[in-house]
Amino acid sequence: MKAIYKFLFLSLTAVVLYSCGAEQSELETKKAELESLQQEASSIQTKILQLESEIASLDPEFASQNKKSVLITTASAQRANFEHFVEVTGSVLSKKNVVISAETGGRILEIPAIEGMRVERGSVLARVDSESIQRNIDELETSLDLATMLFEKQKRLWDQEIGTEVQYLEAKNRKEGLERNLASLKTQLDKTIIRAPFTGTIESVDVRLGELVQPGMPMFQFVGESDLFIEADVSEAYVGVLSKGDSVQISFPSIGESLKTRVSSVGAIINPNNRTFKVEVFLPNMKMVKPNMLTVMKIKDYENDDSVIVPNHLILSDNKGDYVYIVQDGVAKKTYVKRGKTFNDNAEILEGLQGNETLVDKGFREVGDNFNVNIAQG
Structure with missing residues (x-):
């Protein structure tokens, strides 16, 4: 009886293994077939595009009929003043932070x-x-x-x-x-x-x-409310960019406040550990600002009062360089540009645009060179 059970168990196991093997083999066959068809479709699509391009070069009427119109919105290139800022994290300190x-x-x-x-x-x-x-x-x-x-x-x-x-x-x-x-x-x-x-707050x-x-025994840590300033470590790459009296923009993320002030001191020594130098910024009395509060300092390191400015996200790249699509007579034209500095999603264009062009905005990834376009209204 035990021999019969053993035979039945082995037979059932063999059937299951055979079934699993057959299913696995069928799955691999389908994957291979799908990959083959995808390669074939890609090859066919490439040949179609090549033939369309060759026919369009010989028959302009075919080219105009074959083009599909793409619905887009537009944005304008601008000729204006371009400013670039470096953002540096600093902290509020007090010259009246003393131990009593x-x-x-x-x-x-x-x-x-x-x-x-x-x-x-x-x-x-x-x-x-x-x-x-x-x-x-x-x-x-x-x-x-x-x-x-x-x-x-x-x-x-x-x-x-x-x-x-x-x-x-x-x-x-x-x-x-x-x-x-x-x-x-x-x-x-x-x-x-x-x-x-002096007037202040007892820290400890x-x-x-x-x-x-x-x-001489320390009794209190005492911080005054006046003579506050901001100190930040700035990369040595900006040596010579900052000078005493330069204007800087300060923001306080924790309280949502910001102001424009000036540089009161620039360090003369580079820290060998992090390759930075100290910058102190004057801070007027502000009710909500406290010592050791985190700040973001925006330092202007570049300005061009007559530059062409476009939204940075509209600039694409290929193996030839950066380019944008401009709209001319209802057709998208691929125009190569030389990009300068970027800040706040605005890019400075050094070459390629005059500043009066209409750019393809929404839909710029769906268009191609010489594509017909329809500009959405409203």
Whole structure:
């Protein structure tokens, strides 16, 4: 019985394999037939086009009858001012981006400032313990009162020519020395109150309440709202193109704002790592602009006040060069051109057009040289 099952299984497998092989063979045969027919059709089409071309050259009437009219729209070449810009990414920086550090040692008693807070010039950011300084001031004021009284008495005696000049000068020197020491301590006392050096925003608070600080220890990152500028790295290929005072166009993608401003500084050194030089651009006060904001800088590197301009997408190319189709008496004419610079889908044409031609616009890929065309209305 097992032998019979085994025989049946092998027979069924053979039938399936044969069927799959037959289907595969039939598929390959059809693919080969299709490829052969495609090659034949291509060859026939080539011969048709060749015969049409030969007959058209011998029989102009046949040529005009054989041409199909293509529906198109048109665009005009223009003679106008052409400007080319280089787009460079930059960022907004502040000349008042500073780190505020402690000027005297002590324990922090108060931190009114918080991150992101906008403060006016002179606003208190933090207070450092000043008890020891205040005690020294109290002692010096007491000593100064005594020294002042003794000096005044000695001066009255000296005015009456009583006593020696040395006694008078010693009293005067002691009084003035205490005054200088007192002024120095009051300056130190004033430095225990950390204030905003100018109007701006607190970017970060780097200390905590109760922390012991030392002179020079960073406490706040502070950014001013004025003296903003834009900095960008420009390729060394544009050395000599930019100069101080040149006009540039700036846009802020994040807020949708743009403006025209001027170059305030051009770097004199090429960065060997990325082959660029620094360019700074003046930025007037703008409400929405913040330090480190991304900007796009458009720098004009070329201008021709009398050039022929056509839409760049209408220019095609073959092995002879660039060309466009112009419309003359209802016929599309293939015209070779020499293309210059391109910007914003506009191309400068150096040779081949005068600027008063009508170009094939929509449908320019369906027409050919000497094709009849119908211009769509409206």
